[in-house]
Amino acid sequence: MDTKGTGDDTTGILDEALERLHASGPERDDWLSNHAPMAVEALVRHGHAPRVHRWLDAYRDRLEDMPAPSVRVTADTWREALGDPARITDWTRFFEAETEERPWRDVLAEWWPRLLPGIAGGATHPVIRVGHAVRTLLAGEATAPRRAELAHALGYWAARHAPLPPLGTLAAAPTAAAALDAVPAAAVQDGGIRERLARLTAFPQWGSAAGPDEARDRLAELVTAATHRYAAHAHGSPVMLVHAATAPNAVLRTLPALPRELWVPSLGAAWAASAAVTAAYRPREPVPYETGPLHAGEVLERAAVHGDEHVIKFADTALDVGDAAALTAAVRAVELIDPLEG
Template sequence: MAYELHDQALAALRNTGPELRNGAPNHAPMVIEALTVLGHDDAILPWIENFRPQLADDPRTSVVLDGEWEAALGDYTRLGAWQNLFRRELQSASWTDVLETWLPRLIPGSMASGTHGIIRCGHASRALANAVTPARLDELAKALAYCAARYRLVGGEPRLDGVLALEEATRQLPILETSSDRSGPPPRVVKRLNERPDFTAAVARLAPPSNVSVALSELAEIGARLYLHDAGRHPLVLLHTVTGPAAIQLIVANGSSKLAGIAFAYSWQALAAWASAYSRGLSADPLPTTAETWKTIIDLSVESGDDHAIKFAEACRRLERQYPSPVFRAAAADWVHRVVEARDWEPQQLVDAGIRTRLAAG
């Protein structure tokens, strides 16, 4: 894959923050990396210009976090200091060593940003595996800083003490009551699982995987099935049950077996949280399929300009190659058609349909 325009695009985003003007996560760095992998480099700079009105400024400070980093976890007012800490770390150690050190510290709190910080780390890791450049190191620093600044725990440590396979463990997850209010930012909804000790117990019933890479593909396949079963209710939230494990795969591809085991456990916990908070569980119906080709799905995703459609199509295509299942293509097609069909809807209609989770600024 060619990354000729990737660093130029990162430079164009240099002074933009990890969240948009309306408070939603900023997907721009992830989108440009996904467009690179999809071979749509020509769409990168026009996409940025169309997206730019939504972007917010990045904080600027000379302060660097030092020994007090644990006390600063979850403190978004110190985002700039977190960024400077990771810039310093990446100057004195390899990016893979920095991930080995910091991901186990940060991934327990990744649900606070709806796993977007970790997903951003995945895209940054793949770009760095292609070539180490100053722009890509800075992107990883920003991704790690976002994980740290939005840190918040959900459930206890996922110890995976059980004997259940992934599908059965997913079927035994507790589901939040249908009467529960699911409006507003998804991390706020997921936070209610802290009041459910049965959630932590259900997560622990999973047996540890013998092969983490294969288990992450299987986890993403279950996520695609969860998405398709409830795409009529909460499609935007549930597509992260696919993109989350897909991003973890990109991170652990260059890490140790210890890192892979930790990352898998928290990836499973994140999927379990999305499933418990937003889904009705796995369906017993036959797996959905689509006759559309990947070229059609990807071209439509790029044409739509939708940030999630681009990232979702790339992740699903990659996962299907690793773990053949019709649900990956069906899920990618479902989302992009929902986006295209709703392009003229009012903001509140999009929120009501689960295509957006909050109204735009203003």
């Protein structure tokens, strides 16, 4: 098995799965995210397409129908609908029309800078879903289900768009790892992520870049640092701290589809998202964690058998990083997060 990714899906299973999922909304129970499109993309990417439909059968109780539409979003009225979760279906229909009528890269380039300030909205799930959708489109043919998946992802992001509160700047950190270590915990660590993010006050200065190439390299550094950090800090919130790595990795995956002038601001937004999740769920103390020698294929297999969507997506990011510390972190997620039942 190619543990670095199989590229385009020639089985047709991914398109089948996406078509099956597009009758479902991006959330359930008014807030919890539908992770299925992201998880099945990761499974197919790493050679586990035969598992996909069985996995969806086990996940089906976590799916809800798309909400009823309200008022059509247009090029003239979109600002009043931005950040309104009641308009999820309106936004999805808007982006479905956009990606049918225009090249998907043009749609993405126009809307990425508009959506980027709200990257933490929806607990970062919308941008993560965009990253999976873009990776699929870059890997092969832009089929109708894959373009529709990008539309659903962008619609989710627009509906859940939520900027962070005004933040002060703490002392500069020399590396991404040092910057994450210096992120102060939210003043009160209780409640959901929206309540926790509202309490943030300041982040260390990190993430400036002189140009696009440096921005890409620093973003990769951030993904690596956040992935490594998970192993010793995941006990703070095993599910939520996954997003400190998967959110910036979604941005990194999207960069090749974006104009280069958007790469530097993308780094800044990714740092804000990763730091925000880190602050919201930071444990009091790290807990050292080690495991024996690991192989990438073994780690992805364990994640696929485990079945939890966060475990699958985090293992996918760990394989992108590719080193022993990242694989160790992925195994930590397998151990700490409850498996999918069904």
